[in-house]
Amino acid sequence: MARGEDVRHVTLDHRQLFRGGILGGLAALVIGGLAFYGLQGEPTRAVPTETVLRQSYETRLANLRNKLDEATSRQFVAQKMVETKVDALLTQQEIIAERYERLEPIFERARDNGILPEFTKYGTPIPTPRPSDDFEAANEEAEHPHTQEAALQAVSFTAETVSPRGLKLRESQEDNLLDPFETASLRRSTFDLSADALSGFGRAIDYAEIQQITNMKALTTEAVERSMQIASVLSSFGIETERDTRTALGGPYEPVPEDAGFETHYDELENALDRLEGLRGVSEKLPFAAPMASNLMSSRFGIRSDPFLRRRALHAGIDYAARSGTPIRSTAAGTIVRAGRSGGYGNLVEIDHGNGIKTRFGHMARIDVEVGDEVPRGAQLGTVGSTGRSTGPHLHYEVRRNGRAIDPMRFIRAGREIAGLS
Known part of the structure; x- marks a missing residue:
């Protein structure tokens, strides 16, 4: 064994040489095995990592797409629900407006017969705003809290008035609410409505319909009472006020329609006014006035x-x-x-x-x-x-x-x- 100029001589016997050979062989085997498995493990680990990343990316992308589709579907369904509610409100509004147009002449008759105060016209609480075509604005109520408040303030209610005889009626705050061309429509509104606002409009329209029937019932009751009083006065003079036509009845049976609430009360009011006007016509021909003071x-x-x-x-x-x-x-x-x-x-x-x-x-x-x-x-x-x-x-x-x-x-x-x- 030389190291520089120094030379050393080592003498190994055959036993030491045998032991060294064995240890060297074992070391070579260990190093070779480690090198072999190390070289084989690098490409094995590289392929699974790329696949996992690709699969993870595709899974996340699919989840995002599903969430987007789900959100779009919910938005579409919600928009359709709002549009359906608006269409229903518009239909109700048109029905209420048509009914008030029908009621105006009969209200005029009631005024002429003294059972209705002299008001200009009888309006209906018709809501005016509608949801915007941009449905996303309807979902921004949390960011714009004034939207619902403004929408609800757009519902116009009529003021309740009590006549001198105690008959509760409704006086319009507007002179042209009965005119369908002057009445603002939901379709011409610039408000964005939430579900609560739409419910408010629905309640307003329902209230108008109920108030129509309530007023007709009140007028009918008043007309019937006055007719009975006039008939009693005329009967005291032996005046026949009505011709008995109960024996001249007939016709096929037909059940009352389920939605005949308005029509039924309208017919009852019309019949009551007909009878009252008939009795007044009889009284007009009788000498109830004094010729002089x-x-x-x-x-x-x-x-x-x-x-x-x-x-x-x-x-x-x-x-x-x-x-x-x-x-x-x-x-x-x-x-x-x-x-x-x-x-x-x-x-x-x-x-x-x-x-x-x-x-x-x-x-x-x-x-x-x-x-x-x-x-x-x-x-x-x-x-x-x-x-x-x-x-x-x-x-x-x-x-x-x-x-x-x-x-x-x-x-x-x-x-x-x-x-x-x-």
Whole structure:
């Protein structure tokens, strides 16, 4: 063994040489095995790593795609649900608007009959906003909390009003809500609505529909009550107010439709108004008005001392002391059946009001009508005079039923009672 200039000599016997050979062989085997497995392991580990990465990437990509599809599907379904709700609201709105257009003429009839206060028009709480075409804005309510508040404020409610007779009705705050062209539509709104806002609009429309029926029921009840009162007054005079038609009925049976709530109440109100107007028409032809002011009354109906014979006699009417030339007006609509000189009446006008009832106006100075004339209530018949069996200028006024004299005050008091129902 040389190291530089130094040379060393080592002598190994055969046993040491044998041991060294064995140890060297073992070391070579160990090193060779490690090198072999090391060289084989590098490519083996490289291939699985690339595959795993690719599979992981594809799995994540598939999951993201599924989540995107799921979100898109939810968004599409939600948008369709909102559009369906909006379409339903629009349909309800159109129905409510059409119903109010139908109700306006019948409300006008109710006003004419004194069972409805003199309001301009009866509006309906119709919502105006609609969801935007951009559905994403509907999902931004959390970021824009004012959206729902503004949408709900767009619902316009009418103000409740109580009539002098206690009938609860609804007065519109707008004069043109009944006009479908003036009424704002959901489709023309710029608001973005949430589900809560749409529910608010739905409740507003439902409330309008309920209020329509409530008002019709209230008007029907009021019309029926007034009809009964007028009929009672007329019955006290023996006036037949209705013809019995219950024996002339028929037709095939047909069940009431399930959605006939509005139609049923509308028909009931219309029938109640028809009956009320019919009774008022009958009362218009009856002498319920006073011919002159009550302070001019100088002699009442009944037994009194005859001014000429000075003995008891029946005074068949009421005398109204008035200056000559004072206009005399009819107390009800009717037909002139007498107009001229008639014994103790002097110049007389007699009016036939139907139902066997006639009125007479005597002692007139001048007659302004002719036989056959149709006169309304309040028409001028002539002027006060003192013709015939008279002690001075006055009007002698009579009411007769089938030729029999009736106290005119009964009719005048009945007229005041009916007038109080208006």
